[in-house]
Amino acid sequence: MKVDVILGLQWGDEGKGKIVDVFTPRYDVIARFQGGPNAGHTIEFDGKKFVLHTIPSGIFHPEKQNVIGNGVIIDPFILFQEVDSLLASNLNPIENLLVSRRAHLILPSHRLLDAAYEASKGADKIGSTLKGIGPAYTDKYSRVGLRVGNLNDSSFNSCYAYLKERHLEIVRQYKFDYINYLIDGLPFDEYEEAWLESVKRLKQFRFVDSEYYLNRCISDGKSVLAEGAQGTLLDIDFGSFPYVTSSNTITAGACAGLGIAPGQIGTVYGIFKAYCTRVGGGPFPTELHNEQGDHLRKAGHEFGSTTGRPRRCGWLDLPALNYAIMLNGVNKLIMMKADVMDSMESIRVCTSYEREGILSDKLPFDLGDEKIHPVYDTLPGWNSSSDGRMILEALPGNLVAYTNYIEQATGLPIEIISLGPDRTQTVFRKGEIKVSA
Numbered sequence: 001m002k003v004d005v006i007l008g009l010q011w012g013d014e015g016k017g018k019i020v021d022v023f024t025p026r027y028d029v030i031a032r033f034q035g036g037p038n039a040g041h042t043i044e045f046d047g048k049k050f051v052l053h054t055i056p057s058g059i060f061h062p063e064k065q066n067v068i069g070n071g072v073i074i075d076p077f078i079l080f081q082e083v084d085s086l087l088a089s090n091l092n093p094i095e096n097l098l099v100s101r102r103a104h105l106i107l108p109s110h111r112l113l114d115a116a117y118e119a120s121k122g123a124d125k126i127g128s129t130l131k132g133i134g135p136a137y138t139d140k141y142s143r144v145g146l147r148v149g150n151l152n153d154s155s156f157n158s159c160y161a162y163l164k165e166r167h168l169e170i171v172r173q174y175k176f177d178y179i180n181y182l183i184d185g186l187p188f189d190e191y192e193e194a195w196l197e198s199v200k201r202l203k204q205f206r207f208v209d210s211e212y213y214l215n216r217c218i219s220d221g222k223s224v225l226a227e228g229a230q231g232t233l234l235d236i237d238f239g240s241f242p243y244v245t246s247s248n249t250i251t252a253g254a255c256a257g258l259g260i261a262p263g264q265i266g267t268v269y270g271i272f273k274a275y276c277t278r279v280g281g282g283p284f285p286t287e288l289h290n291e292q293g294d295h296l297r298k299a300g301h302e303f304g305s306t307t308g309r310p311r312r313c314g315w316l317d318l319p320a321l322n323y324a325i326m327l328n329g330v331n332k333l334i335m336m337k338a339d340v341m342d343s344m345e346s347i348r349v350c351t352s353y354e355r356e357g358i359l360s361d362k363l364p365f366d367l368g369d370e371k372i373h374p375v376y377d378t379l380p381g382w383n384s385s386s387d388g389r390m391i392l393e394a395l396p397g398n399l400v401a402y403t404n405y406i407e408q409a410t411g412l413p414i415e416i417i418s419l420g421p422d423r424t425q426t427v428f429r430k431g432e433i434k435v436s437a
């Protein structure tokens with residue numbers, strides 16, 4: 001079997017969690033490949049709402065195996081907040097979640113470093129979720145980080161103490177007042193104590209060499225779905241650097257973050273919203289600073305599921321979408337939150353960028369340059385409710401026309417249109433989803 005991939009084509013928050021949950025019944029294994037608790041994957045069903053940060057979105061199907069891959073970074077404290085909320089809903093993730101021994105740990109002092117770095121940047125701050133993502137990946141690439149597989153080492157405590165001291169030295173150099181800084185509402189010492197307790201609990205999970213586990217699944221004919229976090233435009237290499245996250249969010253990240261060879265990748269599903277959002281700093285050429293932007297934010301509940309911050313909203317950006325499609329080798333598209341645009345009279349779509357009279361359909365390196373201006377097509381809105389119209393034939397005509405327009409502009413089929421957060425609010429345009437053989 002091949003590994004199918006679901007990932008985001010914009011600046012994150014596309015709705016990957018919902019779609020992974022919808023796809024899960026068709027797969028045997030769901031494996032998260034990068035990022036950490038900066039992610040917030042929201043899943044709604046039976047009137048209940050869950051937000052996952054580290055745990056794969058297949059967890060709501062107890063008969064399916066979920067895997068946290070080597071490319072993910074784990075904060076045990078946050079992981080156990082998720083575990084405890086699932087336990088409170090009679091779901092026990094400890095039974096169907098495997099954790100890679102190679103996954104790195106986010107230490108409490110990584111969170112201090114994140115905050116110190118952001119504070120030092122002033123107005124140029126990235127708008128990090130402050131979950132310690134950049135500093136934890138930095139330690140991975142500096143070859144000093146602690147991994148899940150080190151938890152039982154006799155040297156774990158001394159390595160932890162060494163890293164913590166190294167981090168605190170930097171924090172002091174930055175003159176960051178870490179004594180009065182609260183991490184998730186707790187002073188450093190208290191957070192550290194809770195974190196160390198969570199580290200003990202982490203040992204309840206089955207630690208595996210997930211690369212061997214997943215490759216055995218593939219050769220045994222089991223179907224694997226790889227779940228991405230954040231989005232392509234936040235990729236460390238191809239995103240709007242430096243306003244990016246610290247991992248490869250693209251399909252190549254699934255190979256590196258799970259130990260899967262490129263030839264084992266099957267269908268790549270690219271998820272995008274019918275409009276665009278971004279949370280945090282950085283360029284966003286199609287951003288709307290008017291009541292249409294406010295409308296999208298309000299109607300789409302565009303507030304961060306990890307930080308609660310209001311998301312910036314704007315029109316769909318085709319050069320950016322086509323860039324993401326190219327980088328990921330996307331085969332099929334999934335369009336989310338089209339219902340949020342239900343009441344719009346007209347819709348704009350960026351088709352190219354203009355710089356000093358020259359048009360280009362490429363995403364420019366210096367996306368934030370003030371000389372660059374988006375060029376738009378204007379399409380009629382459907383201006384009618386899509387609520388409850390979950391069959392293809394019932395969709396408003398102009399919504400179908402908008403979908404066809406995007407298919408034409410990308411050369412790819414839009415397999416699914418999502419018209420709300422619940423599992424049931426999903427229109428399969430091309431019939432049943434086929435798992436790659």
Ligand code: IMP
Binds near residue numbers: 127230
């Ligand atoms: P970090 O990865 O928390 O350091 O954040 C870096 C940038 O990526 C910031 O602009 C964040 O708002 C953004 N970001 C990180 N994770 C997500 C996500 O899951 N959804 C949307 N934006 C994210």
